[in-house]
Amino acid sequence: MTLASTDQRQSIIGISLLVKLIESYGVSSESILSQAGIEVALLDDPKATISVQQDIDFTQAMMNAIDDPQLAFKAGQAFRINAFGAIGLAASACGTVEEAINFFLKYIRLSYTLFDIEFIKQEEISVLRFNDFYPLEKHLKRFYLERDFAFFMISIRDVFPRSSAGSLYKSIRFGFSPEDSAGKSADDYLRCYECEVKFAQPYNDLLFDSRYLNRSLPHANALTQKLLEEQCEVQKAELVISGSFADKVRKIVRTTEGVIPKLEDIAAQLNMTRRTATRKLQAEGISFQEIVSEESSRKAIHYLQKTQLTVEQIADKLGYSESAGFIRAFKRWTGKVPKQFRSHQQQS
Incomplete structure (x- = not known):
């Protein structure tokens, strides 16, 4: 499976919580932040983001110091x-x-x-x-x-x-x-x-x-949950804005349930034309079809390993009008047809 790029962005809030932990050991948090290329001033901005690589560098520096x-x-x-x-x-x-x-x-x-x-x-x-x-x-x-x-x-x-x-x-x-x-x-x-x-x-x-x-949760509140979900959607969109263009496209494909969206639909979400989106992907050395194949393969393997869905149902979930098309694609991805893959996984 292709792993995600560590250029992707995430909230800085997690780092701010660990800064308090670091200081409880009597260690300078500024030194740890500096090694990860994180400015101290960003800790005061709740909307600030850092790259996943900066999170990793921060964690390594923290482990080295404590x-x-x-x-x-x-x-x-x-x-x-x-x-x-x-x-x-x-x-x-x-x-x-x-x-x-x-x-x-x-x-x-x-x-x-x-x-x-x-x-x-x-x-x-x-x-x-x-x-x-x-x-x-x-x-x-x-x-x-x-x-x-x-x-x-x-x-x-x-x-x-x-x-x-x-x-x-x-x-x-x-x-x-x-x-x-x-x-x-x-x-x-x-x-x-x-x-x-x-x-x-x-x-x-x-x-x-x-x-x-x-079991019911003690703080269940449908209206509150709906309002907060709207905030989550906004935050998710803001994170997509950061990072490489291929990562933005991959993230939309990965988090869309059901049929994988077309490139023109993704381009519209990112306020550009399909032609511009294609050109940006080409500049980063990857095609939309490669991203779709990677994510379709990932989802298909998940369904075969973790669910009891039939091959026909999985094909439908991935947007194939006929299961034969899905079977051919899956063999191209893994070297096995879906039923062989599932049988091998169950035996291992």
Whole structure:
């Protein structure tokens, strides 16, 4: 799968929360910010954005300056749900846990995670799976995983009474081995997450009790949620304005549910003609068809691996008028027809 460019933009608010954490260690935050090319003055602008690469550089500088095996845990605990602005407040205002999860994932790029989080709903135990989205070195990927899992755990405790939150999560699976845990013991993970933690697993998963999906949220308010979603749409549009043009197009294609939009429709969203959009993509060395193929392949693989949809239903979701066209395209992407791919995945 093609990973996203680290030139993409995100809110600076997450960095501002970590600045407070850094200063609690007696370390100069200005030095850390400087190493990431982030101006101190930007911290006072709630609408300011930074690149994902700057976030990565900031995190690396922070890790270099602070020798604490618990740093990732503490960083995750600094990201409370209300610190996410409109997306966090809107998720809290949803009617049920399942609605909140789906809402958060719909606007996931407005959060501070560097992963593509996948929601796998099952009868007894459901899963939040953290898939690669940006190219991260091994030690940084571990840090971000530990941080984001800690955030999810603390957020649930903020929303639910302690008695409920304590029984919601069943276990955590990490893809890295205990030897890569940067000096932390199994007891350290248990104290942070308060549930079973397994290492060297095929995926990075957070497993929870599916019965909680229908549970009503204590701060549910449909009108508030609708108003906040409008703000999320505005913020999403503002982020699309930043970054390379190919990233803007890819982001629209990736976040559009159902039939992939045509280039002329995307160009209209970006206030330009189809011809101008084509020329901009050519200047960056990529075609619209290449982007569509990458994202269609990504979505098709997701549907085959994680759902029980038929090949015909998947073809329809991706905008193919006939399944034969989808089957030919999928074989071109992966070397296998969809049924062979699904069968191989189920056996492995």
